[in-house]
Amino acid sequence: MNDKTAAKSSTPLLRARYLRQPTPFCAGCGHGIFINAFLRAADEAGLDFGRTVFVSGIGCGAWVPSPHFLADTLHVIHGRAIAFATGVKLTRPELEVVVISGDGDLTTIGGNHLIHAARRNLPIKVFCLNNWLFGMTGGQVSATTPPGAITATTPSGNPHRSFDLVKLARGAGAPYVARWSVARPRWLRQGIETALREPGFAFVEVLSICPTQYGRANRGQWADKEASLPWAMLSWQETHCISRRKAQKEGAEGKIVVGEWREGEEPWDV
């Protein structure tokens, strides 16, 4: 096999070992690609699902661990996953605590808890599935919706700017921050594994896709009319993501920089 980062476990074995049931996600939902990468990364990192608590809030992203992961799952109220996770981690430091939720949940309604967990360097791992809007409630604007994007509540385009989640988390003091894209599953898998091995607070923004809400509302901008809508979105994301190394050489104009940022670098470093 010509894949250096190949997972050791076969796909059916990963399913049997870590998953309770198939997902209810829409066809081509990027969150499923994240699940795929996460399970391979967790398997490689040796994450013991019997000693791991997955905490999630409300929204499509929050359904990733619950009820799907064969582990303890704490599926909580909207926006507060990190606050619940704080209580778990502080009282049971020997357990791994992993928060997986969406951009609406973790950064729009729940941003306060994110910055405070980063400030405290609480040793939990936070994966924010960023699909640029509220998927489950019908495609409304979120704090990460790009300016100008069409959503159910911005029919003439989003009039506001969006959060740069990497800068947000870095500014709040997170010692490890990364951004990866589901359009690059190998990078994503490796990035998740790295984050899971971090000793302190780790925040990973995962650029996901929501074909059902974001895709339908904004499909005009994806060039490849032949591809399925999910693939057109993934292609757009792939061509618009640029690694840190490349961005440092070529600049990042019009691109989304992916990679990892560690404590000690200036928060505004590319």
Add this chain to the structure above:
Amino acid sequence: MGKFKVELDEALCKGRACAICQNACPQEVFAVSDQPTPQGVWPLRVASPEECIGCRRCELFCPELAISVQEAGGREQEARGEGQEGPVVAPDYGGWTTVPSRLSAGVHFLSGNEACAEGALVAGCRFYGGYPITPSSEIMVHMAHRLPEVGGTFVQMEDEIASLCAVIGASWSGIKSMTATSGPGFSLMMESLGYAVMTETPCVIVNVQRAGPSTGQASRPAQGDVMQARWGTHGGPEIITLAPWSVQEMYDLTIRAFNLAERFRVPVIVLADEIVGHLYETLTIEPEIRCFNRARWPQDSPFGTEADDGVPPMPAFGEGARLLVTGSTHDARGIRRTTDPQTQERLVRRLANKLLAHRDEIDDWETHFTADAERLVVAYGSVARSALWAVQEARRRGQRVGLLRLKSLWPFPDEIVTRYAGDCREVVVPEMNLGQVVREVERCTAARVTPLPQTNGEIIDPRRILGYLLEGRWER
């Protein structure tokens, strides 16, 4: 046969609306099936496996993990979940135990808020998550000093929302947990209070009431949150609420709150007020206390019981139970059933019945001079101190008046009020609000019920109550 074996589980495939594998594959190995499934999905299929070059893009991209790519002739991996079991924990049925007091037996002189914190510690509280707010902050400060001494964990959270969330998380870690607050913070906790009810999470919330609405008078007493305690969270669940009237009861009822929380797997509210919180008086410590611990029994359903008023066992995280804790409507295992009418009705009824069917363990009250009373004063919290003085004075002047002091407010002790209101011709309810418990009292008796409301941020002067009892006046 090519060099690689490509398998696609059509039962998992979400079909041509996805088609990610087809687009991702450089070799056109995949094609849409000729037939849709009975569900109307047109799954992908492996059409040209011999073309596969083993790049594994399809396998890594598939959102459903429906595809596997193996080297042909490679060893099959057995699909079973070995090596991933959590620790096996012996059944622990919990129940009543006796524990030695943490303060030395005898008489102490403490504030109500300090007594509350000490009560929590002896009851077994080992996690406090809170946010500063007058007039409750002394509880938090005391816990910040004392919890580390007993191996507990203290954290000041970023707001009251996060405080109760952290408390609930800690409780699922198997740790007795609490927070304390006052009106504005209590309002912020309402959503997670409902979550604690729905997920059957034991925890204690102390509300040292201050004058509202809104910011109101932060350092002034009130009893304006009685209805909020019961009805503040949406969905209308039953919620145990206790009302201490002294420093002694700030201690005793906090212990009781933890015991009830553990016994019934519920959040319990200690509804204090600024007066009992800041009051200094003597507190008598017994050598030991009775203490209830939750049943932790990983083998049983953690979210349901056969009985419609049962309390399920509560394993903690990390004990191999693979818990599914959710605020959505769920079955006995925690699986969401968000459109099933039976599950919703059964769950909501059990959450109420597990308290309502055990009123004998919850209702708590005290009476003074009720045996021959023609008139009854019903009071709670610090106001009952004024009421008791007024009743004693009225007795001295020949009035046949008694006092029923409610120590538990919710579930409202209907039968107790009905019993003591009995043949009384009038029931009088002084409260530091515009009339909340009085409405409940009205439900429970045919006697004339008179509200004595006061909401000026001052304790109700005992002479005002006496004035009413003697002359029927309730003036400013």
